[in-house]
Amino acid sequence: MENSLMFDLSMMMAKIVVILIGTLGVVPVMVWFERRGAAWMQRRVGPNRVGPFGLLQPLADVVKFIFKETFIPKEANKFYYLMAPIIALIAPLCAVAVIPFGSKAIINGQEVVLQVAQMDTGVIFILAFAGLEVYPVILAGWASRNKYSVLGALRGSSQIVSYEISMGIALLSMLVVYGSFNPHEMVSWQQGSLGFLPRWGAFVNPIGALIFWISIFAETNRLPFDLAEGESEIVAGYHLEYGGMKFAAFFMAEYVAMIMASGLLATLFFGGYGLLPGMEHLVSMVANHFGFGDVGLQNTKAAFEFISFATKIAFFMFLFVWIRWTLPRFRFDQLMDLGWKILFPISLINLVVVTIGVYYFNS
Amino acid sequence: MGTINVSKKYTAKEKAYLPAILIGMKITMKRFIQGFLFRKHDTIMYPEKKRDYSDRFRGMHFISVDKNKTENCTACYLCETICPAECIHIVADERDEEHNPYGVKKEKKPVSFDIDALRCCFCGFCEEACPKDAIKLSGNYELAVSSREEAIYDLDHLKRDMNGRREK
């Protein structure tokens, strides 16, 4: 028993480390890619001075952030001012904990579920922490005592609240399909195929997937929905008064939130850690080649599942960057129009249609 | 006079947004691939590589010198007179007899000749006005300085070695 507890504990620590390194480690890569990718899309060269291909540019940025003056505005509410970046960073990190990145590995004869926090209500947990994302925006904007910050905060909060509704309904339509809150069950539901297509949520409920996808752009404050920052109108919006590492926290939080959102999107609509089409053969080939037994086969499968999941996340991250450098920012009334007049009714209708469909198929 | 509404009616396709977004994404993806795989850029690696500007490009001024390194300027004030930005400031004086190897042509000299590059609008009128072809505009466009005082160029700086419009 003692032994088993130690094993569980160490496994848990290992998973946390993997997730932390995975999410936080992706941030500098994404920063680099965002800048160079933007450059390529705009026919520029981009940052290429620090290190090979400019890969050390994020490191240079970090050094710069660390050595910046720590500055707190005189009139700011210090507690909330300092709280905002912390919440901004922690909320999406917590949400990531519930997203499974593989089915299970067998280590020391024991099964290890590749998910930090195994809970049946996983999706609700994610929604709860994703909902927290509105707080840093409001807190930062209000506590900075700056007109631009307040404007950014107001914009950001109304935008996030508006899009959370259509996002929730889109999610609801998928819950109807899966009949479960547990991410593992969702993934396993998505195994198999629909004719020549994999049985992914996106193909079962394409409108829901589209709405969800659009909504996570708004939730993460990414272009074309970055009205909370809106450099050209309100300088830097809610994080205008933040500098140095405090700004870096907001900066990192944006990317962590992107990873979280991508993971959620992959889990809900794109088969989660489910193997990419054609990968099953690869798994058995590798296992046969090395002569693995059942345990080895399962572990190989877990590794390939992780790779599939990472690939999906990478694709969605790329999509984030790609969209950002393609579309201009919405006007605020357009943003509200889109959220309330288009996405909201469509998602409602979609929910009804999906519910009827599920009822029909199940009976 | 009422307001004239010039907004156009959108077609259903235009209203759907998505096709237009996809076209845009296609373009950026094309650019991305060109930049990523084929290294096609419209920009250049600036400090190492510089663009060729036309010979008529108007950059920072210089004052041409004769073979004795004496400035051709005779402090006639025509550049100061024509300058629309009032950025040229000259103080004139008599040139010493011994430093006057060309007789009449150089009896007057500028004691100080300052150009405030921050005020200058690089119109080139001074170059046109100069009767001695003394003040000219070089091709030098790298004028960054770390203080305002440094942007006021004196006679010694303006007399720097030039090869046509290019710095030697």
Place this chain on the structure above:
Amino acid sequence: MSNITEFDIKKPKVDLNYASDKKPVHSDPNPEAKPLPKVTIDGKTYDFKPGDTIMQVAERYKVHEEIPRYCYHPGMPIAGTCRMCTVEVEKAPKLMTSCSTPAADGMVVHTRSDKVMKSRTGVMEFLLTNHPLDCPVCDKAGECELQDYNYEYGPGTSNFKEEKRVFEHATTKKLSDKVTLNMNRCVHCERCVRFTDDVTKTNDLVMVNRGWHKELEATTEAGLTNEYQGCLTDFCPVGALTWNDFRFKKRSWFLNRKPSLCDGCSKGCNIEVHSDSEIVYRYVPIYNELVNGHWMCDAGRSSYTSYTNPLRVIAPLMKHNDALHSTSIQTLLTDLQVHLKNAASIQLVVGTDATREEAALLKEKVPTIIGKNIAVSYFNGTNGVQTSADDKKLDELLKMKDLTPNTKGVEEQGLSPLANGEVNADIAILFRNGRAGIPKMKADQKVVLWGIWSQDELKSFPSKNILGVIAGLATIEKEGSYKNADGIVQKFHPAITHKGGALSAHQVVGVWKTLN
């Protein structure tokens, strides 16, 4: 141009022959009188005085702008050498020089016919054969008659292919310490030679050699010695003669030109103050037939330096711990008022360089403000002059013995001269604008200095004796009037704006009144 607003009844006798009368001629209303002769110029008929030349008739009626001329100058005898002023006279076989041809009754003159213009073009081309065209270097550029006439009449091109002649030894030849000659630029109009011959009668200059080698030289080893050398540089139509004091200081087109009065002596020559950004660069005489004609002396021409002197006090100074410190006029006057109220006797000495208005103001207001009976007197003290009776001419032209501008004007205000030229009171207020002398005084005489003083002049007083210095305005900076030696009252307006902390006497008195 003329600043004359008031005249004495007795007009001064104009005994110089250079003044040209530009007033139109009117027919005598008396029907018995002989009708005036008439001349037709460019299609219009004009009356003229017998003896007028064509040029004078044209000037009188302002036919066109002017007839171009180099050698002709209204203040000098006619030479007729430059051939620039030639006009076509009907029935005359050749073009006539308008400066030397007397107008005749019934004469028909064309000043702008093709023939005349062609002649002027030819003259210009010849004048420019040897002119170096170094306008960028030349101080005359911008006010040069050669430039102006060449622009108007010149050919634009030249057929002259040969080397220009250069006077190697006379490119920058100092004729004196005041005037520099550049012989290359000379067009041989000989105005300068005639000026020294006939106006100053010093015969300083002469043309030697002939043709291309004709060259201006001083007649004596000492070079130019007369007192009116500045006039040479004024009327030299080109930049051959330049005024050393102004040489290379400023280009002429930057200068603001405002009329004013020279306060260097009791003559009161009319001048034009040339300044840029409120800095005076030179004085130039302007024509006033009744006072100075066309000229002014060199001493007056350089007199602006005492106003641009960096040592001039241009802020109110107050004594504190036996040293003078600049302060505001209110502080200074409040401090002085205490001293003056406690003084047993006060004497106000007005220099004869005060304007008439200032003298009247001081005499009237200062005793009332201090609230005491104050002895007010005037003091001249230059060249041994005490009153205007001591004043006399120093030469044939303009120079006067009295070196202050307004002795007669101050006397007119009913002030009496300072007895023995010595102040004798507890506190003496010395009002002086830098021209009048400083009266004698005892070693511990307390003084209040008012007007224009330089730091050097302050040093002549023991520092503990100066209670305060009220900085005043110079003639060119203020408004007022002077009565000159001939009794002519001339009013003037500010030519430049004072940029320092000095105040006019009216402003000081205005502040002083409010302190009581």
